[in-house]
Amino acid sequence: MSTKQQLIDAIADMREDEALQLAQQLLEAGTAPMEILEACRDAMAIVGQRYEQGEYFLPELVIAGDMLTAIGERIKPLLQAQAVSTAKKGKVVIGTVQGDIHDIGKDIVAFMLDVSGYEVIDLGVDVPASAFVDKLQESQAGILALSGFLTLAFDQMKHTVEAVREAGLRDRVKIMIGGAIMDDSVRHYIGADAYGPDATAAVRLANLWTGG
Secondary structure, three states: OOHHHHHHHHHHOOOHHHHHHHHHHHHHOOOOHHHHHHHHHHHHHHHHHHHHOOOOOHHHHHHHHHHHHHHHHHHHHHHHHHOOOOOOOEEEEEEEEOOOOOOHHHHHHHHHHHHOOEEEEEOOOOEOHHHHHHHHHHHOOOEEEEEOOOOOHHHHHHHHHHHHHHOOOOOOOEEEEEOOOOOHHHHHHHOOOEEOOOHHHHHHHHHHHHOO
């Protein structure tokens, strides 16, 4: 079994100390930071499935989030060192939709967008549609990034996109979605412009939309 698979299993099985040790081993072995983050994403997908099946509960979500935050803190300086500082390319409003308190994936995307030259307005977690609309109007941001970890986020994302449309902002705001359980079929249901499977994809989408 590869070290990355061991990391996925350790996170999914709530073995916190082992997960941190494995992440450090991967870093010391020269594994690309984004590869480690992808392993974390795969692990969180398993955690999410177990939560929705009633095998895990909120405490497990919190523990998993703590593990990923700790791993992320070790990885972020490496990502920052690789980034090139540039003038701000545009504004992005980001947040985890109402009913969902998951933030590690959102935080990584926000960080990557920031170091890639975007002004990032992070609304946090459990964000109602009205708050996204208000911030888009206030900031005049051209990109909205919606994050969700649980299937309950699907309908809330759809509601948020509809709220953006009802506010008359849809024509000028590009909307991307992300999260361990998201895919392009979910994007179609929600009515977003694009689905980003990871933070690198989110940056690519933002660059495409802004010409950055």
